[in-house]
Amino acid sequence: MKQFYILLFSLFLGYSSFAQSDSTSLEIEKIEKSLKxxxxxxxxxxxxxxxxxxxxxxxxxxxxxxxxxxxxxxxxxxxxxxxxxxxxxxxxxxxxxxxxxxxxxxxxxxxxxxxxxxxxxxxxxxxxxxxxxxxxxxxxxxxxxxxxxxxxxxxxxxxxxxxxxxxxxxxxxxxxxxxxxxxxxxxxxxxxxxxxxxxxxxxxxxxxxxxxxxxxxxxxxxxxxxxxxxxxxxxxxxxxxxxxxxxxxxxxxxxxxxxxxFWKVIAFALVSGGGALYKWVKGRKREEESVIIEEQEKVLN
CATH class of the missing domain: 2.60.120.1690 (Jelly Rolls)
Structure with missing residues (x-):
């Protein structure tokens, strides 16, 4: 059961990173197409x-x-x-x-x-x-x-x-x-x-x-x-x-x-709501990683 939870947490973290990467790529593509x-x-x-x-x-x-x-x-x-x-x-x-x-x-x-x-x-x-x-x-x-x-x-x-x-x-x-x-x-x-x-x-x-x-x-x-x-x-x-x-x-x-x-993330943040969003995304990512690590430690103990 412990191994199952660890795998589940790992998959969640991977999916979160993938989703962010996919959204960023779409925004960058939008920026590139806007240039004449x-x-x-x-x-x-x-x-x-x-x-x-x-x-x-x-x-x-x-x-x-x-x-x-x-x-x-x-x-x-x-x-x-x-x-x-x-x-x-x-x-x-x-x-x-x-x-x-x-x-x-x-x-x-x-x-x-x-x-x-x-x-x-x-x-x-x-x-x-x-x-x-x-x-x-x-x-x-x-x-x-x-x-x-x-x-x-x-x-x-x-x-x-x-x-x-x-x-x-x-x-x-x-x-x-x-x-x-x-x-x-x-x-x-x-x-x-x-x-x-x-x-x-x-x-x-x-x-x-x-x-x-x-x-x-x-x-x-x-x-x-x-x-x-x-x-x-x-x-x-x-x-x-x-x-x-x-x-x-x-x-x-x-x-x-x-x-x-990180310039692709910065470009995504600017298009999606400015520099404040970029700082928020970074903060959320740190919080999520901390929570996952804590949960993994609880499971292992």
């Missing part, structure tokens, strides 16, 4: 630049990108996204999902004369120190702290195409899996287009493979390119190539992350 992807040529920044959605990708507009970044992934609201590129065949809530978020910073014309003189190892040390302070600010605002682990891909500047890219490996809070933040900067006449790949570290090879394709998909319109700079009328940025890499990651240039653990 675009293809072809996309105008960015009111005609400042254009994006030709590259083969193998699909595009979410600015409003939907902001929804994904904040409501689904739990990042601070910024309102700066111009949209995002999502790999074809993937959804934003897939376990192995990754995206390129697109932004623009009107910081002025960035001189690139320092590009060949930068000691990136020394720069990394400084960035780690700065990250400690910026992480404190993030924690104070109710978000997980961030630790800069190191370069996932060392900075590289393409002088011909006026593009800069580098990648950082970061750890969010107590997350078991580190986050990849692959940064691409396309220099323009009055500012910089920013394409940030947000992914898990395991996606690094796939992200790097697509960098040339993504870089070539974005171009400044005539009159806005780096080569259209007019020193008589245009403002020169206080930023340089080195300071772009080491810039204020959390504020000036923006920063986002994937929630790599």
């Amino acid at each position: 992807y675009q293809y072809g040529e996309i105008s960015l920044g009111e005609g400042m630049a254009k994006l030709n959605v590259p083969k193998g990708f699909k595009y979410l507009d600015a409003e939907q990108a902001e929804y994904v970044l904040t409501e689904l992934w739990g990042n601070p609201a910024s309102g700066t996204s111009l949209g995002m590129l999502v790999p074809e065949g993937q959804g934003v809530l897939d376990d192995d999902s990754w995206v390129f978020d697109i932004e623009y910073e009107a910081m002025g014309y960035v001189k690139d004369t320092d590009a060949s003189e930068i000691d990136y190892n020394e720069l990394l040390t400084t960035m780690k120190e700065d990250m400690v302070e910026e992480s404190k600010e993030r924690v104070a605002n109710g978000y997980d702290g961030i630790e800069l682990i190191g370069w996932a891909s060392k900075p590289y500047y393409d002088n011909e195409k006026k593009t800069l890219h580098w990648a950082k490996e970061l750890k969010f809070g107590n997350a078991e899996t580190n986050t990849l933040n692959y940064n691409v900067r396309v220099l323009g006449r009055k500012g910089v287009l920013m394409l940030n790949a947000i992914a898990a570290m395991g996606s690094l090879p796939e992200v790097k493979q697509n960098i040339p394709l993504v870089v070539n998909s974005v171009t400044f319109e005539q009159g806005h390119s780096y080569f259209d700079f007019d020193p008589e009328v245009d403002e020169v940025a206080a930023w340089t190539i080195g300071s772009l890499v080491a810039g204020k990651i959390l504020t000036k240039l923006g920063f986002f992350a994937l929630i790599l653990k």
